[in-house]
Amino acid sequence: MKVKTIGIDLAKDVFGVHGVDLRGKTLIHKRVTRKHLLGLLAKLESCLVGMEACGSAHHSGRAR
Numbered sequence: 398m399k400v401k402t403i404g405i406d407l408a409k410d411v412f413g414v415h416g417v418d419l420r421g422k423t424l425i426h427k428r429v430t431r432k433h434l435l436g437l438l439a440k441l442e443s444c445l446v447g448m449e450a451c452g453s454a455h456h457s458g459r460a461r
Contacts, residue, residue: 400424403438403446416444 399418403425406413412434416425429437438446 401444405448
């Protein structure tokens with residue numbers, strides 16, 4: 398999967414994840430629990446990840 402950009406709508410337990418390729422074609426559009434988010438991202442090649450800025454963004458931004 399050649400996802401180039403991921404947008405993440407942060408929430409307390411379930412995140413909305415939307416990933417597109419260079420042409421803007423949707424490759425990922427799903428809800429992912431906090432527990433499984435890093436596992437999903439680890440399976441992808443390096444890409445740009447955008448997250449909304451809210452209280453839970455600070456927690457997710459520090460996760461490695």
